[in-house]
Amino acid sequence: MRILIIGIGDAFSRFHFGSSALIHAPAGYVLIDCPDPIHRALFASTSKAGWNIDAGRIDDIILTHLHGDHSNGIEMFGFFRRIGRLNGRIPTKPRLHVSRPVSQRLWQRLAPSMEAPMPFGSHGASTLEDYFDVRVLEPGRTTTIAGLDVDCRFTGHPVPTIGLLIHDAQTSFGWSADTPFERAHIDWLNQAGVFVHESNLGPSHTPIESLNQLPKSIRDKIRLIHLPDDFDPSQTDMRMLREGQVIAL
Numbered sequence: 711m712r713i714l715i716i717g718i719g720d721a722f723s724r725f726h727f728g729s730s731a732l733i734h735a736p737a738g739y740v741l742i743d744c745p746d747p748i749h750r751a752l753f754a755s756t757s758k759a760g761w762n763i764d765a766g767r768i769d770d771i772i773l774t775h776l777h778g779d780h781s782n783g784i785e786m787f788g789f790f791r792r793i794g795r796l797n798g799r800i801p802t803k804p805r806l807h808v809s810r811p812v813s814q815r816l817w818q819r820l821a822p823s824m825e826a827p828m829p830f831g832s833h834g835a836s837t838l839e840d841y842f843d844v845r846v847l848e849p850g851r852t853t854t855i856a857g858l859d860v861d862c863r864f865t866g867h868p869v870p871t872i873g874l875l876i877h878d879a880q881t882s883f884g885w886s887a888d889t890p891f892e893r894a895h896i897d898w899l900n901q902a903g904v905f906v907h908e909s910n911l912g913p914s915h916t917p918i919e920s921l922n923q924l925p926k927s928i929r930d931k932i933r934l935i936h937l938p939d940d941f942d943p944s945q946t947d948m949r950m951l952r953e954g955q956v957i958a959l
C-alpha cells in the first residue's frame with residue numbers, strides 16, 4: 711500500500727489544500743476525502759510524486775464527513791466523471807463510500823447544483839446515483855474497497871465523522887479523520903502500523919498538547935495532518951506530513 715498525501719491544511723488554510731490522501735491500492739486508487747479545488751490539489755500532489763493520476767482514474771472515494779474542507783470537491787469530481795461518461799471518455803461511475811448519516815444528507819447538499827437534467831436540454835432531474843455508486847460503511851463491518859479491507863469508527867466531531875483502519879495483505883494504515891482527542895479512538899487506530907492523526911484547536915479537534923502526552927510507542931506511529939498554518943513543528947516530536955509526500959507501507 712502506498713499513500714500519497716494530497717492536502718495537510720485545516721478549513722482556514724491560506725497555504726495548503728484540505729486534508730486528504732490518495733491510496734494506491736491493489737485494485738485501483740482510493741481517495742480519502744475530497745476537498746476543493748480537488749482537480750488542482752490532485753494535480754499538484756501527484757505531479758510532485760510522479761504519479762500523474764487525475765479524477766478520471768480514481769474509482770473509489772471515502773468521505774469521512776460533510777464539512778466543506780473535506781467534501782466540497784465532490785461536486786466537481788462528480789461533474790467531471792458524469793460528463794466523462796456522457797462523452798464516452800471515462801466509462802465507469804465512481805463509488806462513493808460514506809457512513810449512513812452522510813448517505814442520508816449528502817444529496818441535500820449537492821442537489822441545488824447537481825439535480826439539473828444532463829445532458830443539457832434533456833428531461834428528468836438528475837439524482838445522486840447518476841453521479842456516484844453510493845456504498846455505506848458501517849462500524850463493525852469490514853468493507854473491501856479496491857482490494858483493501860476497510861473498517862470505520864465514529865469520532866466525537868460535531869457532525870457524523872468516521873475514522874478509518876485500512877488493511878492489505880501485509881500492512882495496515884489508520885486515518886483519524888476530524889476528531890476531538892479521544893484515547894479510545896487512538897487505541898483503535900493503534901492497531902495499524904502507521905496512522906495519520908489530525909491536530910488543531912479543540913474542542914472539536916485534537917490539540918497537539920494532548921497527543922504529546924501519548925506514550926512514545928504510539929507517537930512514533932503518528933503522522934500529523936489538518937494543522938493550522940501557524941503550526942510550529944518544534945512543539946512535538948511527531949512527524950508532520952507534507953503535500954506530495956508518499957507513505958510506503
Ligand SMILES: [Zn+2]
Nearest residue numbers: 775777867888
Ligand atoms: Zn470537520
